Amino acid sequence: MGSLTKPLILVVVIYLLLKFVVPNIPGSAPLPSSLIFLYLMLTVAGIVIYYTMSGESKDAFWGPIQRFLTGENIGALQTARYAVLILFPLLVGWQTYGSTAVSDAPPPENRTIHPAPPGEYTGLSNPVAKTPDNIMQGKGFYAAFCSPCHGGNFDGKGPAARGFNPPPANFSDPTTIAMLQESYLFWRIKKGGVGLPIEGMPWKSAMPRWEVELPDEWIWKIILGEYDGAHQSPRTWE
Ligand code: HEC
Numbered sequence: 001m002g003s004l005t006k007p008l009i010l011v012v013v014i015y016l017l018l019k020f021v022v023p024n025i026p027g028s029a030p031l032p033s034s035l036i037f038l039y040l041m042l043t044v045a046g047i048v049i050y051y052t053m054s055g056e057s058k059d060a061f062w063g064p065i066q067r068f069l070t071g072e073n074i075g076a077l078q079t080a081r082y083a084v085l086i087l088f089p090l091l092v093g094w095q096t097y098g099s100t101a102v103s104d105a106p107p108p109e110n111r112t113i114h115p116a117p118p119g120e121y122t123g124l125s126n127p128v129a130k131t132p133d134n135i136m137q138g139k140g141f142y143a144a145f146c147s148p149c150h151g152g153n154f155d156g157k158g159p160a161a162r163g164f165n166p167p168p169a170n171f172s173d174p175t176t177i178a179m180l181q182e183s184y185l186f187w188r189i190k191k192g193g194v195g196l197p198i199e200g201m202p203w204k205s206a207m208p209r210w211e212v213e214l215p216d217e218w219i220w221k222i223i224l225g226e227y228d229g230a231h232q233s234p235r236t237w238e
Contacts, residue, residue, distance in 0.1 A: 004064050007047045014043050111166070112199035114180065117187040124183035128220040138225025141218050146226075149206070154230035164206040171230035178232040185223050185234075189214075 018039055023030040051061035068081060128134050143152065149168035151158040156170030169176045177185060187195075193205025210219065227234055 004061070007051070007061075010047065011040060011043055015040060111201060113166075114184075115197050115199040117184055118197075121183050121187035123181075124186060126182045126186075126220050126223060128217060128224060130224055134221050135224045135228045138218075138221035138223065139229055140225075141214070141222045142225045142229065145210070145214070146222065154226065166205055168206070171226055171232065174232070177227065177230065177234070179235055181236065182220075182223050182227075182234045185226070186216075186219060189219050189222065190216075 015036065018031055018036045022028060048061075050057075052058045068077065071078065071081060142150075147158050148160040149158045149164070150156055150171060151161065151168070154171040156168045156173070158168065161168045171177050188207065190209070190211040192209030193207040194209050196205060214222075223234075
């Protein structure tokens with residue numbers, strides 16, 4: 001096998017370079033394994049071309065491979081041959097099965113949580129004055145219509161919340177209504193999950209569309225009550 005040692009060492013060295021040295025060069029990232037595989041294939045092809053250029057080197061290169069596969073040897077090498085002859089097809093089969101079998105893993109979801117509202121909603125300001133009475137009334141409406149999902153404590157943990165994915169928004173979390181303008185909430189409450197635009201895919205939101213049930217004035221009051229109850233303030237551009 002003497003003449004095969006050099007090309008084998010070359011392949012191993014190139015693999016180690018690609019796998020461990022290249023990613024450590026400043027400014028580069030680990031290479032994807034498919035790319036490493038491609039480079040190794042190119043290396044092997046180059047080696048084969050090199051060794052088959054002259055008759056002499058060709059014999060030196062293929063000879064050991066041929067002797068190994070055609071079985072002029074006995075003992076340990078014979079066992080190794082059977083192992084290779086059995087394992088190689090199994091490996092190829094396993095690899096092919098793995099890459100073509102239908103997977104039961106769900107496809108990744110890239111849901112945009114806060115898609116842009118339609119133009120007519122941007123910049124609307126709350127026409128209802130922020131008086132204790134209005135806030136109180138808004139909290140009453142909230143308790144009746146919203147708390148089953150969004151929770152009596154505005155934390156998204158209402159009694160009906162558990163079955164929903166995506167879960168009902170947690171208004172006390174600073175990444176929900178505290179990041180949003182009142183006009184944005186007005187839109188989301190009016191149009192609900194079914195009113196989400198394309199980026200809001202896959203449209204599995206259980207958020208109801210309230211525009212038929214609740215007059216605009218109630219919705220604005222609920223918004224006041226929601227911010228007050230969750231101890232958050234709406235985002236403004238000032
Ligand atoms: C059936 C359960 C359910 C009810 C009832 C419900 N919601 Fe929702 N709501 C959700 C779910 C689920 C989401 C998260 C998915 C989404 O953004 O559509 C959500 C999201 C929201 C959002 C968006 C928050 C954000 O960060 O984008 C607002 C605002 C909201 N709800 C307000 C209300 C108000 C106000 C009421 C009552 C009038 C209400 N919801 C009633 C389920 C519900």
